[in-house]
Amino acid sequence: MTRFYKKLTFIILLVFVVLSCKNDDDQEIQESMAENRKALGSSAEDLLSADTYKSMTIELVFSPAYKPTTQTLDLFRDFINARVNKPDGITFIETNISDQNGPFSISQIRTIENEQRTRYTVGDDIAVYVYFASGNANSDTSTSVTIGTAYQNTSIVIYEKTLQEVTNNVQDVLTRLEATTLHHEFGHLFGLVNIQDDDIHPGGKHEDLDHQKHCIIDDCLMYFESQTLKRDQLSKNIERLKGFQNIPSFDPGFCIHDLQVKGGI
Ligand SMILES: [Zn+2]
Ligand SMILES: [Zn+2]
Secondary structure, eight states: OOHHHHHHHHHHHHHHHHHHHHHHHHHHHHHHHHHTSSOTTTTHHHHHOSSSOSEEEEEEEEOGGGOOOHHHHHHHHHHHHHHOOOTTOEEEEEEEOOOOOOSBOHHHHHHHHHHHOOOOOBTTEEEEEEEEOSSOBTTOOSSEEEOEEEEETTEEEEOHHHHHHHTTTOHHHHHHHHHHHHHHHHHHHTTTTTTTSOOSSTTTTSBOTTSTTSBSOTTBTTSGGGTEEEGGGHHHHHHHHHHSSSOOBOOIIIIIHHHHHTTOO
């Protein structure tokens, strides 16, 4: 082979290697995106246990005016650390974006996620995305508002604009409602209640059959009123929240029992 052909072969090989690396990277990104686009509740064990994923990254996305309170973020860290078994730790990252134009349908919320989410599940690190929305849910009516939705296995939207409106931005009340909503939606990612039809307390003992996917215990975090608020009950709900010494938590008999069976602590 002449020098020229040797050189040419080398260049062709190099181009081939570079191209195949690029394909590998693309494929890896596509695969991890697919891992984060599964049905709600299907990653409960992956989130709770250390079997497949040893660490967790939680990405909190918001624009400056809709950042959750510092106390909410502190409460959230404690909440996660108390429930998930991740020996290599839990990382919380904040991603700043600009205001998006609401009100939002869930398909718009998914589009924002596709554009703004920067962390996906990779290796033994499972990633979760939480968006604090700069607009209301477009399903809001004159009688009720939605304050949060868990819509995929690792995706949550908190309607921060709505929370600020219904609490008149009074910080203590806002923190209570914000943290309760965030923890409640995370409970849905953990599979509560009976999201995947695999509850270990079947037959209406745990799931409130009048308000499916929610807990029958009325002071549990997973009680149905934590997701949709009736406008005429707003002040009653807020007074109720203010009356608690701490914000609502999972009831030990059913909800915590479920989480522990799925590998939580
Ligand atoms: Zn709910
Ligand atoms: Zn419960």
